[in-house]
Structures are given as C-alpha cells and as structure tokens.
Amino acid sequence: MLPFDDLTIGIFGIVLLIALVLVGVRVFVAAALAGFVGLVLLRGWGPAVGIVGTIPHSKTVTYPLSVLPLFILIGFLAFHAGFTNRLFETARKWVGWVPGGLAVSTVFASAGFAAVSGASTATAAVFSRVAIPDMARHGYHRRLIAGVVAAGGTLASLIPPSAILVIYAIIVEQSVGKLLLAGLLPGVVSVLIYTVLIVGLCKVKPELGSSVSGISWKERFRSLPGALPVLLVVGTIFGALYTGYATPTEAGALGAAMIFLLYLGRTFFKKSFSSFHKNIFQALMETAKLTVMIFTLIWGVFVFVRFLGYAGLPSAFADWVVTLNVSPLVIMICILLAYAVLGMFMDAIGMLILTLPVVFPAVIALGYDPIWFGVIVVKMAEICLITPPIGLNCFVVAGVSRELQTSSGESLSIPLQDVFRGVGPFFIADVVTVAILLIFPDIVLWLPNTMTDF
Amino acid sequence: MIQPNLDLLGRILKHTDRIYSYLENATNAVAGILVFALMCFGGIRIVFRIFGISLYGFIDIVEVSMVGFAVLSIAFVQRLGGHVRMELILTALKGRWLWFAEFMGGLFALFIVGVLIPSSYRHFQRAFEFGDSTMDIELVTWPAKLVVPIALAILFGRLVIQTVGYLRLLFWPSYEPVAVPVIQTMEDKARSEAALADRQPT
Amino acid sequence: QTQSSESITIVDGPKLRWDISLWGTTRPGTRVVDVLSEQVKQHTDGNWEIKLHYGEALSKSRENLDGISIGAFDGAMICNFYHPKKNPGLMVLSLPFLPIDSWDDHVKVRKVVYGHEQIKKEMAKWGAQIYSTSYLPMYEVMGKGKPPRTVADWKALNVRAGGGIGEVLAKIGATPTSTTATEVYTGVQQGTMDAAAFPFTYAHVSYRIHEVSDWFTSNFSPGTADCPVVLSTRSYDKLPSQYQELLERLEPIIAEQQRLAYEQVDSENLPMLREKLTEIEYSDQVVKQIREDYARPVIEEWIEENNKSFDARGLVQLVFEALGHEY
Ligand code: NA
Ligand code: NA
Numbered sequence: 001m002l003p004f005d006d007l008t009i010g011i012f013g014i015v016l017l018i019a020l021v022l023v024g025v026r027v028f029v030a031a032a033l034a035g036f037v038g039l040v041l042l043r044g045w046g047p048a049v050g051i052v053g054t055i056p057h058s059k060t061v062t063y064p065l066s067v068l069p070l071f072i073l074i075g076f077l078a079f080h081a082g083f084t085n086r087l088f089e090t091a092r093k094w095v096g097w098v099p100g101g102l103a104v105s106t107v108f109a110s111a112g113f114a115a116v117s118g119a120s121t122a123t124a125a126v127f128s129r130v131a132i133p134d135m136a137r138h139g140y141h142r143r144l145i146a147g148v149v150a151a152g153g154t155l156a157s158l159i160p161p162s163a164i165l166v167i168y169a170i171i172v173e174q175s176v177g178k179l180l181l182a183g184l185l186p187g188v189v190s191v192l193i194y195t196v197l198i199v200g201l202c203k204v205k206p207e208l209g210s211s212v213s214g215i216s217w218k219e220r221f222r223s224l225p226g227a228l229p230v231l232l233v234v235g236t237i238f239g240a241l242y243t244g245y246a247t248p249t250e251a252g253a254l255g256a257a258m259i260f261l262l263y264l265g266r267t268f269f270k271k272s273f274s275s276f277h278k279n280i281f282q283a284l285m286e287t288a289k290l291t292v293m294i295f296t297l298i299w300g301v302f303v304f305v306r307f308l309g310y311a312g313l314p315s316a317f318a319d320w321v322v323t324l325n326v327s328p329l330v331i332m333i334c335i336l337l338a339y340a341v342l343g344m345f346m347d348a349i350g351m352l353i354l355t356l357p358v359v360f361p362a363v364i365a366l367g368y369d370p371i372w373f374g375v376i377v378v379k380m381a382e383i384c385l386i387t388p389p390i391g392l393n394c395f396v397v398a399g400v401s402r403e404l405q406t407s408s409g410e411s412l413s414i415p416l417q418d419v420f421r422g423v424g425p426f427f428i429a430d431v432v433t434v435a436i437l438l439i440f441p442d443i444v445l446w447l448p449n450t451m452t453d454f
Numbered sequence: 455m456i457q458p459n460l461d462l463l464g465r466i467l468k469h470t471d472r473i474y475s476y477l478e479n480a481t482n483a484v485a486g487i488l489v490f491a492l493m494c495f496g497g498i499r500i501v502f503r504i505f506g507i508s509l510y511g512f513i514d515i516v517e518v519s520m521v522g523f524a525v526l527s528i529a530f531v532q533r534l535g536g537h538v539r540m541e542l543i544l545t546a547l548k549g550r551w552l553w554f555a556e557f558m559g560g561l562f563a564l565f566i567v568g569v570l571i572p573s574s575y576r577h578f579q580r581a582f583e584f585g586d587s588t589m590d591i592e593l594v595t596w597p598a599k600l601v602v603p604i605a606l607a608i609l610f611g612r613l614v615i616q617t618v619g620y621l622r623l624l625f626w627p628s629y630e631p632v633a634v635p636v637i638q639t640m641e642d643k644a645r646s647e648a649a650l651a652d653r654q655p656t
Numbered sequence: 657q658t659q660s661s662e663s664i665t666i667v668d669g670p671k672l673r674w675d676i677s678l679w680g681t682t683r684p685g686t687r688v689v690d691v692l693s694e695q696v697k698q699h700t701d702g703n704w705e706i707k708l709h710y711g712e713a714l715s716k717s718r719e720n721l722d723g724i725s726i727g728a729f730d731g732a733m734i735c736n737f738y739h740p741k742k743n744p745g746l747m748v749l750s751l752p753f754l755p756i757d758s759w760d761d762h763v764k765v766r767k768v769v770y771g772h773e774q775i776k777k778e779m780a781k782w783g784a785q786i787y788s789t790s791y792l793p794m795y796e797v798m799g800k801g802k803p804p805r806t807v808a809d810w811k812a813l814n815v816r817a818g819g820g821i822g823e824v825l826a827k828i829g830a831t832p833t834s835t836t837a838t839e840v841y842t843g844v845q846q847g848t849m850d851a852a853a854f855p856f857t858y859a860h861v862s863y864r865i866h867e868v869s870d871w872f873t874s875n876f877s878p879g880t881a882d883c884p885v886v887l888s889t890r891s892y893d894k895l896p897s898q899y900q901e902l903l904e905r906l907e908p909i910i911a912e913q914q915r916l917a918y919e920q921v922d923s924e925n926l927p928m929l930r931e932k933l934t935e936i937e938y939s940d941q942v943v944k945q946i947r948e949d950y951a952r953p954v955i956e957e958w959i960e961e962n963n964k965s966f967d968a969r970g971l972v973q974l975v976f977e978a979l980g981h982e983y
Contacts, residue, residue, distance in 0.1 A: 020562070024544035024555060026537040029563045036566060043728070050726025053573025057602045058716040060524035063513045063836065069489040069523055070496070173711070175838070244842025246500055247835075249516070253496020260493070284486030288523055292485060293531050295524040297538055309713035310675075350538045390542075503848060508814060508833040580722055584781045587741035589718075590818055590834040594741065 006042060010311030013038035017304060017354075027350050028300025035304035042310045052303050059302040060295045063249065064169075064176055069291040070252030071161040075117035076283035077256060078230070079126060081263035086226030087112045088130045093223045096212030098195075100202030102138055103148040103209055106131040107194045110152030111187065112227065114159040115234040116259065120348075120385055124153025124393040128400035136412050140209040144201070146401070146414045147422030150393040151194060151430075154382035157348070159187035161237060161252065164349055164381065167294065168374040171353060172360045175371075176248045177241045178448035182371050184238075185443050186379065190433050197429045229262045242447075294349060301353045308357055318361040328366040329438075335359060336380055336434065343384025347392075351381060372444045376437060383430045386423040394419045463622050464632045470615055471633035477608065478530040485523040492516065492523075511591035518588060521598040529609040532616070535635025553623040556634070560617030567610050575603040666701050667902050674706045674891065677732040679717035681710050684858045685790045687917035688885055689733060691910045692788070699902055706731075721782040721886070730891035733790065735883040737819055742782070744962055745774040748971050749882035751958060752820035753943075753951035755981050756880065759915055762791045766882070768978040774966040779886065788907050789884040791914055794877045795821065798860050799851025800844050803871035803936050807946065816840050816852035820954050821878045827950045837863055844868045853878060857925035858918065871934040875943065 004012075013034050020030035032052065039048035078084075091105040091112065098104055110127050117123055128149050135145045157164045160180035169176040202209050237255045240246035246254065260280075267276045308314055321331060342351050356377075363373050385393040398419045404412035414422075437443055460468065495516075499509050531537055547555055578599035580586070586595045619634040682690055693706040715723040718739050720732035736746040749769060756762060769775055770786045779785055797804075797815060804810045811829035815822075822832030833849050837859075843849040845868040854860045860872070892900065929935070955972060962968035976983035 021540055022543060023559075024539055024541055025559045025562050026539040028537055029559070029566055030539075032570070033562055033566045036569060047727040049569060049573045050576070051723070051728045052570060053575075053577045054715070054719055054722055054726075056525060056570065056574055056606070057521065057577060057599050058719050061517050061521050061598060062716075063517055065524070066492065066516050066520050070493060073489055073493060240500075244846050245503075245848065247839060249492075250496045250500050253493045254500050256493045257497035281486075284490055285482060287489050288482050288485035288527055289531055289534070289536060291489065291523050292482075292525065292527045293536050293538065296528055296531070299525075306714070309709060346540060347538050350540075506814075508831055508849075510832065510834055513834060513836070576726075577722065580725060580782075584721075584725075585741035585744065586739055589738060589740075592740050 006311045009041050010313035028296045031300045031304040035307040038307035056299045059299045067248040067252045073256045073287045077259040078116040080279040090223045090227040093220045100198040100209040101211040102135045103198045106148050107152050111155050111191045114156040120153045120156045123156040124396045142414050143422035144208050146419040147426050150397045150423050151426035153393045158183045171356050181448045182375050182444050193429045233258050305357045314361045318365040321362040322365045339380040348381035372441045375444045467633040482527040482530040485527045488522040514588035514591050518598045521601045525605045529612040532612050549627045557620040564613050571606045672704045674730040677714040677729045678710045679712045684917045684921050688790050688914045691913040695906050724784045724888045725782045731887045737881045752824040752879040753947045764978045784886040786884045787887045793855045794880050795853045796856035796873045797851050797853045798865050798869045798872040813850045823954045824950045858921045861925050873936045
C-alpha cells in the first residue's frame with residue numbers, strides 16, 4: 001500500500017495532466033497517460049491495464065453520441081451546397097435599412113448559417129468571404145467589418161445544431177434534445193444585442209457604416225426563396241426535436257439528408273455534376289476527420305475521468321465548494337472567469353471535456369441548473385474565440401481578409417490587431433449577454449421546459 | 455516525388471510514410487461512408503415512422519457500426535497532426551529543443567498506445583470467448599470491439615514513423631522534416647480556413 | 657432504520673474497502689446495495705467500507721461483468737437483458753409470462769436459478785458470483801389511446817418491449833419497438849409508440865409514463881428480468897471468514913428491505929394510478945390462454961436455441977417446478 005491517500009494521488013494526477021498538456025503532448029495522450037498512471041497507483045498494474053482497455057470502446061460506442069458526425073456533416077454539406085451567399089442577400093434586403101445595415105445583415109445571416117452549421121471558425125471564414133467585400137465597397141470601417149464577422153461566427157455553437165452542446169450533454173448526462181433547444185433563445189438574445197450595438201455605434205458615428213436604402217417590398221419577397229432551403233432544414237430539425245418526434249440522431253440524419261437532396265436537386269437543375277461528387281466526398285472526409293478527432297478526445301479524457309472517479313476527487317471538490325462561506329453567485333463568477341482565462345489558451349471542446357468532470361458536480365451542488373450551465377459554458381467558450389492572445393475567429397478573419405481584393409484590385413487586408421480592436425465592443429456585448437443570462441436564467445430554460453410540459 | 459538529395463533515413467521515412475498513408479486514407483474513407491450510411495439509415499427510419507413502420511434494432515445497429523467512425527481512422531488524424539493539443543510552448547521552441555519536445559511527446563504516445571493495444575484486445579477477447587451482445591436484436595459485439603485494437607495498432611505504426619522522424623531531426627536539425635506533421639502557426643491555420651472558404655461555390 | 661441497533665452484533669475484522677459499480681442514482685431497485693453497504697458498515701463498526709459508485713463512475717453498466725473480470729472493482733449490479741449473450745442461462749428469468757404471482761415466487765425462482773450449475777458456470781467465466789438480487793418486479797404495460805381489453809385489441813398497438821415479451825406481443829399481433837427508456841415518455845406522448853412494458857409500478861412512475869398515458873394493465877404480467885448483485889470471486893475469497901459469514905447472514909435482511917422498498921412505492925403509486933388511469937384486468941382464462949398459446953412457443957424457441965450449449969429445457973422445467981407448475 002502506498003503511503004498516500006486517494007485524494008493526494010488524485011491531485012498528483014491532475015498536476016501530471018496539466019504538465020503534459022502544457023508541454024504540448026496531444027490532449028488524448030496526456031489524459032490517457034495521466035489517468036493510467038493514476039489508476040496504477042490506486043488499483044495496481046493489472047486492473048489498471050484492464051480498465052483502460054475497456055474505455056475506447058465503451059465510451060465512444062453509445063447511441064446518443066452518434067448525433068455528432070451528423071451535425072458536423074450538416075455544416076459541411078450546407079457549406080459545399082452554397083447556401084450562404086443567398087442567405088446574406090436575403091438578410092441584406094430585409095434588415096439592411098437600419099444604421100449599419102450591412103453589418104446587421106451579416107449578423108443575421110451568420111445566425112441563419114449557424115442554424116445549419118456547428119462550427120464557429122467555419123462560419124467566420126465563410127462570412128469573411130461573403131460580407132467583407134460588400135461592406136468594404138459601401139465604405140464601412142475596417143474594424144467594424146472585422147468585429148462583426150468574427151463575432152457573428154461565434155453564434156454557430158449556441159444556435160443548434162451545435163456539436164459542442166451535444167458533447168456537454170453527453171459528459172454530464174443531460175438530455176441532448178433539451179440542451180440543443182436551450183441554446184436557441186440565448187442565440188437570439190446575442191443576435192439582438194449585437195444588433196443594438198451596431199445600430200447604436202453607427203447612429204453615434206455614421207462614418208462607421210451606412211444603411212442600405214431603396215429596396216422595395218417586391219425585391220424583399222423575391223429574395224425569400226434564397227433563404228428557403230436553410231429555413232426548411234432548420235424548421236425540420238427544430239420541429240422534430242421540440243415535439244420529440246425524433247431523437248437528436250434521427251433529426252440530424254434527416255437534416256443532413258435534406259441538405260444532401262437539396263444540393264442534389266440543385267446539381268440536376270444547373271447540370272453542374274462535375275463538382276458534385278467531389279464536394280460530397282470532400283464533405284464526408286472532413287466530417288470523418290473531425291468526428292474521430294472529437295471521439296478520440298472523449299475517450300482519452302474518460303480514461304482520466306475514470307481515475308478521478310476512483311480517487312473520489314469530483315465529489316470531494318463539490319463538497320469543498322459547498323462548504324465555502326461564499327455565495328453561489330460569487331463562485332459562479334469565479335468559475336466563469338477561470339473559463340475565460342483557460343479559453344485564452346485552449347480549444348473550446350478540449351477545455352470543456354477536461355474541466356467538466358470536476359467542475360460540473362460542484363456547480364450542481366451549488367444548486368445551478370445543469371442545462372442552464374451548459375449554455376453559459378458554451379457561451380464562455382465562444383467568447384474565447386474572439387479574445388487575445390489566441391482568438392481563432394480573429395485569426396481566421398485576418399487570414400481570409402488578406403486574400404481579398406476590391407474589384408479595382410485594392411487589398412482588403414485587415415491586420416490582426418485591428419481585428420482584435422474591432423471585436424472589442426462585441427466582447428463587451430457578450431459579457432452583457434452572459435450577465436443577462438445569469439440574471440434571467442429563464443431565457444435559457446423556458447424553451448426546453450415547455451418541451452415536456454405541454 | 456522522392457527527392458534524391460535526402461539522406462538515406464529520410465528517403466526510407468518518406469517512402470514508408472507514403473505507403474502507410476494509403477492505409478490511413480482508406481480507414482478515413484470507410485468512416486466517411488459509414489457517416490453517409492448513418493444519414494441515409496436515420497432518414498429512412500423517420501420516413502418509415504411517418505407510415506407507421508418501426509425499424510426494430512436501429513439503436514443496436516448504430517451502436518455496433520459507429521466504432522467505424524468513432525475510432526477507426528484515429529491514425530489518419532495523427533498523421534495530419536489533427537489531434538487537439540496546446541501549442542503555446544511548442545511554437546516558442548526552435549530547432550533541437552522543438553524536436554526533442556516532439557520526440558518525447560511521441561514516446562509518451564507510444565507508451566500509452568502500447569498499453570492500450572493488448573488491453574483493448576483483451577476486451578475484444580472477453581466478448582468473443584465469453585459472449586456479448588447488444589440488447590434488442592442481440593448482435594454480437596466482438597467485431598466492433600476488435601476494431602479498437604486494430605485502429606490503435608495502425609496508430610502505433612504511425613507513431614513509430616513519426617517518432618523516428620523526430621529522432622532524425624533531433625540528431626540532424628538542419629535536415630528537411632520528413633514524415634512528421636509540422637506545427638501550423640496561427641497564420642497557417644487561418645490560411646487553411648481561408649482555403650476552405652475558397653471552395654465555396656457561388 | 658433498517659434494523660434496530662440492539663440486534664446488531666459487531667463482527668471483528670481488518671480494515672477493508674470494497675468498490676461497487678452502479679449506474680443511475682439510488683432508487684427503489686437499488687435498495688439491495690444501499691442496505692448492504694449500510695449493514696456491513698454497522699456490523700463491522702465501520703471497518704469494512706463498501707463504497708457505492710453510482711452514475712457509471714467505474715464502468716458502463718453493460719460492461720460491469722468485464723470490470724469484475726479485470727479486477728476493476730469488487731462487486732456490481734448487472735441486468736441480464738443488458739447483454740443476453742454474456743449470461744445466456746440467466747436469460748431464463750426473462751422468459752415471457754413465467755407464472756410468478758407473488759413475492760415468494762420471486763424468491764423461490766431465483767433460488768433455484770442461482771443455484772443451477774449453468775448459472776454458476778457462466779458467472780464464473782467472468783470471475784463473478786451472484787450474491788443477491790434486486791428482485792425486479794413483474795412488468796406491466798401502460799399506454800395511451802384505446803385500452804387493450806381483449807387479446808384482439810393488442811393487434812393495433814405499437815409497444816416498447818424487448819426480448820421474449822416483445823416476441824409474444826408480436827405473436828399476439830402487436831408491434832414491438834425498441835428505444836432507450838428515457839425516450840419512452842416523448843414516444844408515447846407523440847404517438848410514435850402506444851404503450852411500454854416496464855417493471856411495475858416503480859419504473860413507469862420514475863420515467864413518468866403515467867403522465868402521458870390513459871390505461872395500464874395490472875395482471876397481464878408478461879414477464880420480468882433479473883438484475884442481481886454480483887461479487888468478484890477473487891475479492892470474496894480474500895475476505896476473512898467472519899466477513900464471508902456476515903454477508904451470508906445479511907442476505908435475508910437485505911432481501912426483506914428490498915421487498916419493503918417496492919411495497920412502499922407501490923402503496924404510493926397504485927392508488928394514484930388507479931385514480932388517474934383505466935386499470936385493465938384480464939380473467940384467469942385469458943392469462944392462461946396467452947401463456948399456453950403465445951408464450952409457450954417463444955419459450956420453446958429459446959430452449960431450442962440454447963439446448964446445444966446447456967440443458968435449457970432442464971432449467972425451464974426447474975423454474976416451473978419451483979413455481980408449482982408443470983412444464
Ligand atoms: Na449551430
Ligand atoms: Na481567446
């Protein structure tokens with residue numbers, strides 16, 4: 001027997017994990033290795049070897065997780081099928097008349113695309129291409145352009161379908177369907193707050209961005225069919241989930257199949273067969289790659305989680321947090337700040353999977369709602385995408401803009417520091433959103449709660 | 455394709471890397487096809503349900519087949535350097551120090567994957583010898599469990615190639631990197647996202 | 657409160673910790689392990705701690721036997737139907753429409769099954785042995801819409817039921833469907849299924865099926881399943897003899913507590929169900945007819961399938977005999 005108690009070994013394991021992750025060992029290797037070493041210390045070599053061997057299979061092969069590749073596929077298919085440009089056109093015609101109209105349109109179109117895409121950086125990349133040239137042509141300020149595209153991208157993980165919300169649901173064993181629905185209203189709130197921000201900024205300083213005028217109602221209605229495919233798919237996924245007619249996996253399959261068929265139909269209509277199979281193949285390969293990456297992360301970290309379970313650390317941490325003589329709100333704010341700091345350096349999914357096993361039991365012990373916390377944590381992870389030093393969406397916008405030109409050949413490049421300055425106001429808007437969700441948790445919980453109670 | 459000016463080890467690595475890639479590409483293609491099949495199967499299930507027909511055993515079939523996209527192509531992502539990690543310190547390292555860190559990372563991975571292969575194989579063996587099945591339509595689970603040690607063995611091979619690659623660079627830091635994923639700087643990452651957006655048809 | 661403290665005799669022994677792997681949270685069906693842990697602690701003056709790990713913290717529920725086999729923990733709860741091929745013989749308790757009519761029947765039938773060579777053998781493969789069981793109650797069916805008052809009425813129904821129960825329902829003309837237990841609520845509510853079979857009454861109520869249902873059967877008794885507590889033989893053999901004796905002595909006390917737990921939920925649930933829903937009762941004649949005409953062929957099929965690997969017919973006969981029936 002070792003002269004250490006379980007908790008000491010548990011803390012040793014966490015320190016080992018942090019050290020390995022810091023020096024750049026792949027997270028799944030670091031977590032599995034630290035977990036294995038810990039299990040050897042707690043249970044001996046034989047049982048430890050036996051335990052780790054069951055996890056890659058048993059922790060990945062569970063039906064609820066099968067929704068992940070489908071949600072990822074929806075995004076890639078929607079992207080390859082080219083739904084985005086027309087979404088922006090429609091948004092421009094309907095909301096372009098407000099001050100800063102094109103920027104507001106970008107937010108709305110990003111939200112629309114978010115409803116068929118689960119990936120924030122992809123959304124930012126796509127809309128950089130679509131919206132930056134247009135806004136630049138209308139004389140919008142570079143920083144506003146960059147800020148709105150980078151921030152708009154973050155809506156993808158909040159508005160369902162969202163891979164990251166599914167992962168949260170699986171780790172903490174909550175209803176996937178409820179979490180997906182819970183993300184919707186906070187997503188809408190984010191859109192509204194961004195809109196208020198843009199309109200306010202452009203009202204005070206009209207030189208930041210103008211409005212689009214002279215669009216007739218006829219034109220507006222004529223632009224609607226362009227957005228129809230996305231609306232149709234979104235409506236179907238939502239309807240199926242909300243009424244409980246389909247499981248998330250089935251809803252994901254249906255959504256992906258619809259986009260696939262719409263794309264197929266368009267291909268026949270335009271007779272553009274050459275690119276079709278190439279694009280489908282591309283979408284499937286990208287989906288497979290991202291899927292196995294996420295699954296690997298999940299089982300790797302679950303090796304570590306199993307070790308934590310033996311060490312009894314999550315429950316000990318939860319007990320400790322509850323005995324602290326501080327109000328739950330203060331602890332929650334500390335947790336959110338910790339996520340903000342961690343998110344500066346880590347990828348959102350990795351951050352969630354690594355921290356939740358310890359943080360979640362404590363949050364629940366404090367009396368917070370598990371569904372509500374999921375949405376808050378995902379919003380925090382999204383904010384991290386637009387904060388320095390590592391804000392992936394900002395890198396993407398700066399990177400894409402470098403390759404853009406006006407029709408007269410003038411570069412549209414936006415330097416990284418300008419992008420970060422541009423997202424500043426949006427960062428503040430996001431903090432306001434989180435505060436609103438803290439004060440009015442019903443914004444998150446209302447929709448999922450009506451789901452079962454009508 | 456293979457530059458004649460590479461050292462012997464470099465040439466061997468480059469060759470092995472290329473041949474090995476075919477295997478990994480195949481695993482990823484299988485995964486992609488399975489996702490597509492899942493999409494079709496799930497869609498069909500809902501259409502059937504509308505007509506009041508229930509597909510018995512859907513969950514069992516999904517659970518047995520999903521190992522194909524959950525685990526099988528793990529080596530493919532390792533080759534591309536796609537498994538999540540924190541590169542904060544690595545990007546600050548140069549030359550020998552960088553290759554040393556990468557080499558050590560490779561050794562850690564080899565160790566834990568080396569533990570996982572026999573132990574996940576024994577997980578398969580239990581299901582195979584003692585029996586195991588899904589709940590509803592009693593599909594045997596051992597084929598799915600066997601995929602795990604196979605996928606990890608392919609990953610082990612890839613890790614050996616990469617670790618030797620890092621070792622070569624540790625000894626001769628001036629040589630051209632071969633058969634190892636090079637760290638993408640944030641600029642590269644942004645550029646690959648941009649390339650993705652480029653393929654967007656208009 | 658499980659036993660008056662006067663009657664507790666303290667067993668002397670070494671300090672020891674056992675880990676038990678469980679899923680979900682504590683519930684009426686886990687009273688057996690909750691009491692085991694409490695009683696052992698009391699009787700050893702805290703020297704022997706049996707730690708309960710709920711929520712699949714140590715293993716996925718369907719891999720609990722694997723966990724015992726590799727020495728990951730000292731005991732676990734398992735359910736036979738989670739992995740039919742891991743425990744082919746134990747599936748005898750999941751055969752449809754077994755004539756189990758009382759608590760005593762539940763006890764008797766388990767006694768002969770657990771004592772049977774085949775069951776001991778198939779547990780021994782995993783390095784496990786059965787200690788006690790949750791004595792899962794008989795299933796009943798609860799659903800929405802037109803209640804099945806006659807055998808013919810079942811034809812129109814989409815029922816969530818697995819294994820042998822599903823097969824008998826299919827023979828009667830119903831359509832068995834499979835979903836996870838947590839999906840049944842929305843399934844019945846949305847009409848993607850009409851009814852579901854669950855251990856009665858506690859599972860129906862804990863999955864809130866009654867909130868979306870119109871009727872329930874109370875003596876259809878289509879069958880049950882078995883969720884025993886298994887111990888690692890390696891861990892058990894390492895116990896000092898006084899601890900082994902203690903386990904044996906505690907078993908009847910634990911079983912009694914398990915019975916009380918079900919009785920208590922039933923006394924809360926049954927009046928509520930009777931008030932809100934239509935209770936469907938079948939005449940002895942009908943129940944007998946279903947057992948003879950529909951269930952027997954399914955049992956025969958099971959015997960056919962398994963007779964090549966063990967004496968399945970003998971096991972079935974033994975079960976019926978213990979229940980005072982002839983097969
Ligand atoms: Na989304
Ligand atoms: Na950041």
